């Protein structure tokens with residue numbers, strides 16, 4: 443049976459929610475920053491996009507082309523709540539949904555189309571209404587409808603804001619011939635650069651690259667993927683979504699500072715904050731990791747190092763000790779602006795180990811977990827880590843790499 | 853921009869369809885009538901549940917918070933042009 447897939451995508455999610463909340467921001471260009479004092483725009487409103495200001499802009503560059511832009515800090519706790527509510531809207535339509543990022547989902551209505559949704563365009567309109575009722579009247583979304591995820595997403599990417607596009611045999615080729623690679627799911631920047639060497643900028647054009655040349659250009663995996671995309675078929679990367687998601691292989695945290703740091707005590711504190719967040723997260727996910735890496739980035743330099751442990755850990759004291767040791771290997775040759783810590787080679791948490799030292803750590807960690815979950819994140823913390831007000835709180839990542847953690851904390 | 857306040861407020865409201873709807877609040881000596889709730893969210897800090905309301909009162913936007921554990925209300929932030 444031919445499938446029917448809907449791709450629903452909230453327009454400029456982060457900025458739109460801020461505009462929904464605050465009428466003073468509606469209809470004006472809005473730039474979203476991570477925190478007060480930050481200068482990098484992590485999202486922009488549709489009004490800002492119209493003036494050429496998009497995600498990744500620096501505040502001062504944005505102000506040059508768009509002097510009336512208002513920059514507002516993101517509100518990640520709210521986005522998490524609104525995403526949960528969106529999820530409920532999607533789940534009310536079909537049992538078969540895939541949450542693709544904080545503000546977009548694939549909804550498979552193949553099995554219920556005939557009886558429940560004979561008119562898919564009307565269904566699209568109903569979803570848009572439903573979302574407005576749930577999140578507010580300012581919130582608009584695009585809906586793409588097609589027989590697979592590739593085309594459904596492509597349709598919603600290119601649709602005008604707040605519109606519904608259904609891909610049919612009549613408009614499919616035109617869509618493939620006019621959608622630039624940046625709007626095609628699965629074709630990243632690197633790949634599109636390679637294709638540009640052949641003056642290929644749209645999926646349809648891939649059909650005209652001789653097979654052997656495509657193979658030489660991108661290798662066998664991508665050659666097959668691109669051939670599928672050229673004809674509007676679902677590539678492997680998207681078909682994979684049907685599979686059960688394996689647990690995450692690593693958990694990392696990074697932060698860019700407000701200024702350059704050179705004081706070792708400050709740098710250590712920041713690395714420890716990040717470590718604390720990582721432990722909180724891996725413990726919630728019942729994972730433990732064996733590989734620890736840290737990275738420091740200056741304006742032109744960077745440095746990183748790592749260690750692999752004998753057995754996996756998810757204990758804060760152990761991670762802090764290792765991170766400190768790794769940090770001590772650094773020669774302090776530059777001032778630091780960005781910091782990162784990562785715990786990888788994650789495995790599901792093993793049964794309790796019998797070593798007395800391990801058991802001691804575990805009981806301390808369990809006590810910390812209890813206090814923190816009862817009285818708020820990071821209420822209790824090791825003495826080596828500064829008190830709560832200086833801590834960096836976990837953020838919601840756009841691409842739900844940690845979807846289990848973010849959305850299952852009911 | 854949002855100006856941080858973090859001061860206690862007193863709130864009057866109604867229950868409708870099992871939901872609390874704040875109608876007015878008292879902050880310092882002012883009584884402010886809420887004309888619209890533009891967004892409300894359940895947020896969580898550890899085990900502490902909070903409900904955030906963004907409300908318009910006398911043409912200003914206020915972010916207010918109800919702490920569901922301590923049952924206290926707070927004015928978090930005000931939007932100032």
Ligand SMILES: [Mg+2]
Pocket residue numbers: 451452453454455545546
């Ligand atoms: Mg979106």
